C-alpha cells in the first residue's frame with residue numbers, strides 16, 4: 266500500500282472503508298477535541314458512522330473529487346488531512362485536517378498538507394488551494410500561515426455551532442506561491 270513518510274515515526278496513507286474500526290477508535294479519542302471546529306457530518310459516534318464517512322470519501326475519490334488520508338504516528342492513527350473539495354476542471358481544491366490531542370504539536374499536519382499541495386499543484390496541475398476555518402481557530406490559521414497561504418477574507422457569521430454563529434476565514438495559496446515557498 267502507498268505510504269508517505271512524514272518523518273521516521275509517522276506516515277501518511279490513504280484512509281479507506283476497510284479502516285472503519287480503527288477510524289472509529291481514533292474518533293473516540295478525537296471527538297470532543299475536533300467537534301467545535303470541523304463539519305458535523307465528520308463527527309460520528311460509532312463504527313457505522315465512521316464507515317459512512319470513509320465510504321463517502323471513497324465515492325468522491327472515485328469521481329476524482331474529495332480524498333481522505335490518515336496520519337499514523339508510531340503505528341496509531343492520530344488524525345489526517347483531506348481534500349474537502351477537488352475540482353480538476355477549475356484547477357481549485359480545498360484542504361482540511363484534524364488531529365486527536367496526542368497528535369498536536371509535532372508539525373505532522375503542516376508536513377502532510379505540503380504533500381497534498383505538492384500533489385495538487387505539481388502532479389495534477391491545479392492552480393489554487395483554499396483553507397476554511399473558524400476565525401477563532403488559532404491552531405488552524407497557524408497551519409494556513411505556515412503553508413504560505415494568504416488570508417483572503419472573512420465570511421461573517423457563516424459557521425453555526427452550539428447555538429452561536431462564528432466568523433469563518435478563507436485562506437488560499439496559488440501554485441506559483443507554493444513553488445516559491447518550497448524552493
Ligand SMILES: CC(C)(COP(=O)(O)OP(=O)(O)OC[C@H]1O[C@@H](n2cnc3c(N)ncnc32)[C@H](O)[C@@H]1OP(=O)(O)O)[C@@H](O)C(=O)NCCC(=O)NCCS
Nearest residue numbers: 299302362363364369370371372373374375397398404405
Ligand atoms: C488544527 C490542528 C490540526 C493543528 O495541529 P498542530 O499540531 O498545531 O499543527 P502542526 O501539525 O502543523 O504542528 C505545528 C506545531 O508543532 C510544533 N512542532 C514540533 N515539532 C515540529 C517539527 N519537527 N516541525 C514543525 N513543527 C513542529 C510546532 O512548533 C507547532 O506547535 P506550536 O503551535 O505550539 O508552536 C489541530 O489543532 C486540531 O486538530 N484541531 C482540532 C480540529 C481542527 O481544528 N481542524 C481544522 C479545522 S479547519
